[in-house]
Amino acid sequence: MKQLKLLALIVIPLGIIIAAVPADRVSQSRLTPHELLQEAGAGMQFIAPDAVADLLVQKNPSLRLIDVRTPEEFDAFSLPGALNIPLSNLLADEYTDILNQDAYVNVFYSNGSVYANQAWMITRQLGYDNNFVLEGGLNYWFGNILSPEAPSETSPNEEFAKYDFRKSAAAALGGGGVVTTDQAAPAVKAVKPPVTAKAKKKPSGGC
Amino acid sequence: MNSNSTTGRSRKYLNPYLGGVLLGLVLLAANYVSGRGLGASGAIKSVVATTIETVDKDSFSTMPFMAEYAESHSGSPMKSWLVFQMLGVIVGGFLSGAFAGRLKLKVEHSPKITSRRRLIFALAGGVLFGFGSQLGRGCTSGSALSGMAVLSLGGFITMMAIFGTAFALAYFFRRNWI
Amino acid sequence: MGPLAPNEIISENTNFLIAFFIGIGFGWVLESSGFSSSRKLAGIFYGYDTVVLKVFFTAAITAMLGLLFMSLFGWIDLDLVYVNPTFLSSAIVGGVVMGAGFIMGGFCPGTSFCGAAIGKIDAMVFIAGLFIGVYGFAFTYGWWEKLYLAKYLGEPKVSEKLGMSDGLFGLLLIMAAIGMFIVAEWAEKKFAREEY
Numbered sequence: 001m002k003q004l005k006l007l008a009l010i011v012i013p014l015g016i017i018i019a020a021v022p023a024d025r026v027s028q029s030r031l032t033p034h035e036l037l038q039e040a041g042a043g044m045q046f047i048a049p050d051a052v053a054d055l056l057v058q059k060n061p062s063l064r065l066i067d068v069r070t071p072e073e074f075d076a077f078s079l080p081g082a083l084n085i086p087l088s089n090l091l092a093d094e095y096t097d098i099l100n101q102d103a104y105v106n107v108f109y110s111n112g113s114v115y116a117n118q119a120w121m122i123t124r125q126l127g128y129d130n131n132f133v134l135e136g137g138l139n140y141w142f143g144n145i146l147s148p149e150a151p152s153e154t155s156p157n158e159e160f161a162k163y164d165f166r167k168s169a170a171a172a173l174g175g176g177g178v179v180t181t182d183q184a185a186p187a188v189k190a191v192k193p194p195v196t197a198k199a200k201k202k203p204s205g206g207c
Numbered sequence: 208m209n210s211n212s213t214t215g216r217s218r219k220y221l222n223p224y225l226g227g228v229l230l231g232l233v234l235l236a237a238n239y240v241s242g243r244g245l246g247a248s249g250a251i252k253s254v255v256a257t258t259i260e261t262v263d264k265d266s267f268s269t270m271p272f273m274a275e276y277a278e279s280h281s282g283s284p285m286k287s288w289l290v291f292q293m294l295g296v297i298v299g300g301f302l303s304g305a306f307a308g309r310l311k312l313k314v315e316h317s318p319k320i321t322s323r324r325r326l327i328f329a330l331a332g333g334v335l336f337g338f339g340s341q342l343g344r345g346c347t348s349g350s351a352l353s354g355m356a357v358l359s360l361g362g363f364i365t366m367m368a369i370f371g372t373a374f375a376l377a378y379f380f381r382r383n384w385i
Numbered sequence: 386m387g388p389l390a391p392n393e394i395i396s397e398n399t400n401f402l403i404a405f406f407i408g409i410g411f412g413w414v415l416e417s418s419g420f421s422s423s424r425k426l427a428g429i430f431y432g433y434d435t436v437v438l439k440v441f442f443t444a445a446i447t448a449m450l451g452l453l454f455m456s457l458f459g460w461i462d463l464d465l466v467y468v469n470p471t472f473l474s475s476a477i478v479g480g481v482v483m484g485a486g487f488i489m490g491g492f493c494p495g496t497s498f499c500g501a502a503i504g505k506i507d508a509m510v511f512i513a514g515l516f517i518g519v520y521g522f523a524f525t526y527g528w529w530e531k532l533y534l535a536k537y538l539g540e541p542k543v544s545e546k547l548g549m550s551d552g553l554f555g556l557l558l559i560m561a562a563i564g565m566f567i568v569a570e571w572a573e574k575k576f577a578r579e580e581y
Contacts, residue, residue: 001570003224008563011446015556018453022550223436226418227443233410234444235451239460240395240403242388243467244448245411247494248515255519272526291401295408296495297502302409303416304503312504315423318581322507329423329507332490333497333514334521336483340494341522342533343479345469347487348495350476352441354469355558356448358542358551361471368480370429373488377430380488384427385578 031125045120047107047132050162053145053169055105056080064104065134068119069111079109079141080173087115090122100128109134109141146170218307234356241288244353248340250293252276256284272341317384328383343368387461412499421499423491423507424581430488432576435569442562449555473536490514 031039039045055063056079065082067074074084085095087110099106100123108116108131116133123131134141148166151159221229237245256276260267267273280287304310316325340346343365345354351369354362386392390400418440419425428434455461487493492500492511500508522529544554 003222004563004566004570007224007228007443007566011450011559012556012563014450014454015552015559018450018457018552019550019556021457021552220419220436221414221417223418223439224443226414226436227440228447229414230411230418230440230444231447231451233407233414234448235455236410237404237407238448238452238466239387239455240389240407241400242391242465245407245495247498248519251494251515251519255516255523259520259523270523270526271530272523286401288401288404291404292408292411293498295405295410296412296415296498297408299409299412299414300416300421300499300502301412303413304421304499307417309416309421310503312506314506315500316507316581317424325507326510328489329491329510330514330517332486332488332492333511334486334518335514336486336490336493336511337515337518337520338522339479339482339484339486339518340515341479341519342475342529343483344472344475346483346495347441347493350469352445355445356452357463357466357468358449358544358554359469359471360538360541360543360546361469361473361476363543364471364473364476365480365483368477369484369487372481372484373430374484376485376488381431383489384424384491385431385433 031127036121036125039124040121045117045124045131045133046135047105048135049141049145050165052107052134053166053173057169057172062103062105064098064106066098066106066108066119067110068108068115073111077138079138082109085119087119090119099123099131100126102130104130106131107134108132109137111138113137146173218309230352231356234353237292237353238356243288244349244356245292246289246345246349246353247293247296248337248346248349249287250289251337252341253280253284253287253290260284317382320383325383328380386459387455388465391465392462411495412502415496416499416503420496421503421505421508423500423505426493426496427488427491431578432572433578435573438569439566442565446555446559446562449558453551453555468540468542470540471538472534473538475533475535478532486518 052063052065063081065079067078067082067084068087068090069084070086071084074082074086078084083098085098089095090099108119110116113133113136116137120131120133136144145166148163148170151163220226234245237243256267256273259270259273260277267277277284301310314322314325316322336346343350344361345351345365347366347369350362351366355366389395390397395403415421419436420440425434425436429437452461452463452466456463483493490497490511492508494512494515497508497511497515501512526533542551544551547554
């Protein structure tokens with residue numbers, strides 16, 4: 001009985017402490033720097049602008065664009081349906097549920113890709129999933145999606161397919177007015193960008 | 208407090224609460240080092256798989272249960288975490304028994320029954336337990352104990368089923384024990 | 386950051402070597418606590434010896450608290466720790482069969498190896514039975530396959546299913562265990578039997 005009292009005296013307070021600590025402090029799935037380097041090195045955070053344009057044109061509900069520039073820049077121009085979360089404010093409590101979730105595909109963008117990448121690094125390190133970076137940022141978007149360059153005659157077929165897609169996308173998104181030759185569906189398929197391929201493995205076990 | 212000792216010679220058993228804490232620490236170490244808990248029945252499965260494969264390679268490949276096992280274990284089926292762990296269990300149990308003076312070849316049975324009866328029930332119990340452990344994907348160590356430590360629902364359910372059934376059937380087997 | 390093997394901080398061979406030493410610890414503690422004796426193991430079902438209950442639940446609580454606190458301090462990533470899957474039907478049926486085996490045989494696989502290691506012949510016979518049972522299952526697998534694979538629920542935790550945090554469930558489990566221990570102490574006095 002004495003030992004039981006001793007056990008209870010130790011174990012009950014520990015139980016109370018662990019019950020009182022908020023749950024998300026207890027389980028963490030942050031990435032180690034090593035893992036983060038691996039993912040960044042593999043370019044896993046990027047999503048191609050063509051893929052984003054496709055999602056926009058199809059009005060895919062899972063896409064959520066996040067503009068990480070300042071509010072002034074956001075007001076001057078933003079992509080359709082985008083939210084503004086300035087980078088300096090990224091870790092504010094009100095945005096946690098937007099950034100840490102698994103319903104939407106969040107795509108960060110900025111003018112180039114520096115700020116968008118920084119946003120990705122920070123959120124990825126916290127273990128958040130489903131956040132991506134628009135490859136090339138708005139600069140590339142303007143130059144190549146909204147006002148695509150016509151491919152030269154000797155370009156391969158895919159170039160023409162891409163060009164047609166971009167023109168129709170640009171028209172749908174309100175870009176530089178271009179007459180489209182045919183409204184053929186774009187060759188680009190990837191609706192859901194590669195989300196998985198986590199570097200972590202699930203261990204086996206059991207009896 | 209329950210302090211069992213059969214004769215003056217052998218040492219007493221550990222206080223159960225202390226034993227529990229030590230066992231918990233071993234389990235914690237297993238989880239920290241290997242990312243998995245303790246177990247036992249899986250090692251039996253490994254040995255059975257190896258035996259079947261060695262003795263009769265053809266029927267081994269036609270047994271779906273064994274094939275599924277072979278898939279998840281590249282290399283020899285004996286090269287599994289649990290097999291190494293169980294080898295350690297044998298050594299550890301032996302050492303503990305040796306230090307405590309409990310090493311003795313005997314059939315432990317209630318004086319009210321014969322040792323033959325005890326052995327028959329031991330065999331029957333083993334067959335049932337072996338079968339059940341494969342169906343239940345674990346035994347008391349792997350499913351119940353390790354499962355509870357990680358709060359697994361399956362672990363808890365299996366544990367309740369094991370102990371609930373044993374309690375329910377205890378009356379019918381009381382002659383063997385008390 | 387743990388766990389070491391899934392994070393590839395140690396090699397697979399080191400993992401197996403450590404498994405051996407963990408096994409030694411496991412076997413030692415089991416035997417020292419009396420789990421090499423079928424009489425002591427069966428005692429919980431008749432009240433005269435509640436060592437199984439005490440050791441079992443104390444170990445579960447210790448390991449559980451250890452894991453939660455280690456996670457809190459950032460020493461282990463619980464996502465990488467194996468959580469037993471839940472196949473509802475086979476978990477129950479398998480458990481029932483095991484329960485019958487337990488009360489008949491007086492051992493479970495882990496304890497039977499301890500018993501055999503110190504010379505208990507009934508433990509050795511139990512182990513022989515285990516092999517027969519496992520082989521029997523594999524041989525007749527076709528009959529049980531549907532049951533074996535039925536009602537897969539993933540790897541849920543009890544705390545998830547009950548809609549509470551791991552820590553809170555841990556506290557409840559601790560309270561329940563302490564309660565059971567108090568009943569166990571009472572039972573041992575009331576149902577005491579001579580030893581053999």
